[in-house]
Amino acid sequence: MKKDSKIWVAGRHGLVGSAIIRNLEKDGYTNIINHEKDYKFDSSRQYAYDLRDAEHVYELYKKYDPEYVFLAAAKVGGIGMNNNQSGEMIYNNLLIQTNVINLAHKCDVKKLMFLGSSCIYPKLCPQPIKEEYLLTGELEKTNIGYAVAKIAGLTMCEMYRKQYGSNFISAMPTNLYGYGDNFHLENSHVLPAMIRKFHEAKLANTKMVELWGSGTPKREFLFIDDLAEGLIYLMDNYDEEGIINVGTGEDVSIQELAEIIKKVVGYEGQIMWDASKPDGTPRKLLDVSKINNLGWKAKTSLEDGVKKTYTWFQKNYNDKNTRL
DSSP states (O other), rough: OOOOOOEEEEEESSSHHHHHHHHHHHHEEEEETTTTTTTOOOOOOSSSSOTTSSSHHHHHHHHHHOSEEOOOOOOOOHHHHHHTTTTHHHHHHHHHHHHHHHHHHHHSSSSSEEEOOOGSSSSOOOSOOOOOOOOOOSGGGGGGHHHHHHHHHHHHHHHHHHHOOOOEEEEEEEEOOOOOOOOOOSSSSSOOOOOOHHHHHHHTTEEEEESSOSOOOOOOOOHHHHHHHHHHHHHOOOOOOEEEESSOOOOOOHHHHHHHHHHHHHHHHHHETTTTOOOOOSEEEEHHHHHHHHEEEEOHHHHHHHHHHHHHHHHOOOOOOOOO
């Protein structure tokens, strides 16, 4: 990418999309498309551009003519949301990615990056998870709708590369957290949900915080600005067929994560684990040797990342905001 290349980040308000834009601007990119800035509101449309509507997506491509596309738009959530809204997860994600990928081809985009998820890999995968383990076993049932949608998206990128020669690549991030995260107690991911639970327990002087599951599953967590740097690096340095993992290469148990967050927040009560709630996949650690060998590595430690995230949360916390 050149500094004045026309770049579209689909999903600009999400955790990933906002971080990509923040880091592109920091790196001096000057032509990042903001399709909302000059949009004259039409009361008949809920969104400036609804990516689930092919006509909207085509209109956007023809108007702004992006050269590079980061496809970070998606309907996402934690284990509860994935399990309880599985129909919405697969429906919305299939529509969004199909429209953006297909019309990127039809409108001659130079390069597109599709953002997948580590949940695409089999539930009982050998650890750490190599890219070639995809489709070698059964998926985790609590997020199968979301995972199948993401597998369809990366497969679509590969098939368009095969048939049309499209320079479409797919990056598979591990569990993400950071500035702008979703801290809703019912539909967020584990790390931001814990931050809010411990924070509110601290304010209320509650003596005990109850957390889902046994605390034994292990997870890898990547700070969102590290991810954004990695994705920009891949856009400039990776043009190969096949997916590529993006993570830290290190994991912790959910119990260890809870202790780190408890410490950062300054909560002094007890933790109780509700083992009747699902744990999900026992372990999920990505093999990141492929991206490391390209020259990129994550740099933010988990505790430092949690501190940065908690500082952001404190500045933006509002119990009337449904996202927080």
